[in-house]
Amino acid sequence: MSDHPALAWRRAGLMEVTGHRAGDPLVFPADLTGAADRMIDALRLMAPDRCCLPQSGAALLGERARLLCLERNGRQSANGSCHLFRAKGGWIAVNLARPDDMDMMPAWLQQEAGSQEQIAAAIAVQDPCKLEARGREMGLPVACPGTPADMPADRLPPTRYGNKDEARRPPLVVDLSTLWAGPLAGSLLAMMGADVVKVESQGRPDAARSGNAAFFDLLNAAKKSISLDFSTISGRDALLKLIEAADIVIESARPRALEQLGIFAEQILQKHPGKVWLAISAYGRQGAAANWVGFGDDAAMAAGSGWAMHSAWQEMLFAGDAIADPLAGLSGACAAWQSWRQGGGELLSVSLAGTIATILRDDEPAGDRTRAEQWQALAIADTEPLYPLRDAPCRAAPVGQDTHAVMSALLASAC
Structure with a gap:
């Protein structure tokens, strides 16, 4: 059985990577941890030996952040590579995860941009939609924050x-x-x-x-x-x-x-x-979209994680640590094993952005401020230990x- 989403978010260590460094740690206002637990449960039902699987899907979402001792950074991802920049009339997430990404900034922004300050200044006066389109053509992991409705389902019919x-x-x-x-x-x-x-x-x-x-x-x-x-x-x-x-x-x-x-x-x-x-x-x-580059933080932002945080906390913020990655991995494992058991013969497409969007759509009150405040109070009051690391x-x-x-x-x- 899953813990309450707010308690699971805290016990997985995810509050420590959600919110501003100088502010309170925050819960995510949708049930991502429950989705992870349900996927582990699905695998357990199909497993020849259930004891070999992790006890908690929620714990998988936070284990990298805990092993790397990551901290919350507000509009910078916990691992430091992805940044939320304010653009002209909106926001854009830019993930500088690869060595060559910084070298491409001048061509992308069409002006000199060798530092974060220069990048921020160049983005501030440009249209985020045009920046997103140009960046994706260049193979950059960039994304304008979207809503769950903007993304297709996490898995197309095989x-x-x-x-x-x-x-x-x-x-x-x-x-x-x-x-x-x-x-x-x-x-x-x-x-x-x-x-x-x-x-x-x-x-x-x-x-x-x-x-x-x-x-x-x-x-x-x-x-x-x-x-x-x-x-x-x-x-x-x-x-x-x-x-x-x-x-x-x-x-x-x-x-x-x-x-x-x-x-x-x-x-x-x-x-x-x-x-x-x-x-x-x-x-x-x-x-x-097949040729768009993306990583866990920017893909989650495109799929609605920033929208949910803004709806609940009135700020565009990152949530968790590259949260789309472990959720897509769980989803992919479930789909592949089920398909193989049923005879295979399938091409299964699982996307980082689609996985997040589907979970948020399934959790209808996602982003609701009243529920978020109730969850926050539960999490702050919780004194149980964090889930054990594997x-x-x-x-x-x-x-x-x-x-x-x-x-x-x-x-x-x-x-």
Whole structure:
């Protein structure tokens, strides 16, 4: 059973990353924690061994912030990379998460902007909608705060490519994803009994490896590690063989990233009935949105998290720590496992923004000030300890540790 949303938000450590640093920690005025708990419950109902799964979905939403000792920053995300800037007639979230993002600011803003002060001054006199459109064309993770109604559902109806009889053996999962949402989905499938192989590029391994080791271990400890050189024909051939052998594929890149390697999800699903393809992205795989870049904080802002905070607290603020990431990971794991059990043959699209928007739409009073104040009082008065942090069962495998063993076994089985 879930704790009350206000109590769960506090006990997950999320109040410490919501609100202004000099002000009171705040609850989020919608039931995100209950949604996380319900998704863990759904996995538990399907699990061969329920004891292997986390006890609390809500706790997953706050564990990175607690491991990294993050603090609330108001209009700057807890991890420091995403900023809310006031524009001419509105706001825009700008996530400078990658080394090259700052270098692109002058071209995006069409004037010199080498510091946060210069960026803020340039944005203040420009139309946020035009900035958003230009930024997305350039591949920048930018988003104007939206409402839940602005986003499509978190999962479009899956495209079916022919299934198999209900699966009985543990599935092979090829996890091509990076950072948080996709790796979390993969780790949950490993807890469900799947054999999960993490595949990384030799040139660009998962950037999360250079982050907090304890958090990386939580998401990747139960996986074998393969490293391939995607710039070579042999590396691309090996990747294709892995994908063709998989029961479930997890990827978190824009579609064109794999297409540039000659890998097309739809073609593979047509050729191999029963496979499940889980595509986790910022805004889905439909139309222009398929190529928009986004991370957990800016995608949540686009989907309505800032709207909810403003409705409740009269301020546009970030809530939690990249909150769309763990929720999309949970949603993706549920969808992939259910699809595999039912015979697969599906392309599943789960988006960070759509996941948040769907939860907010389902919680009809989201953002209600009276309810928010009641929840805030409950949370402030709560004295129960925070949820216990998980321990990884072991260290994550070094990059590429299992490449030879996995590929040799794959070739042997093909013969």
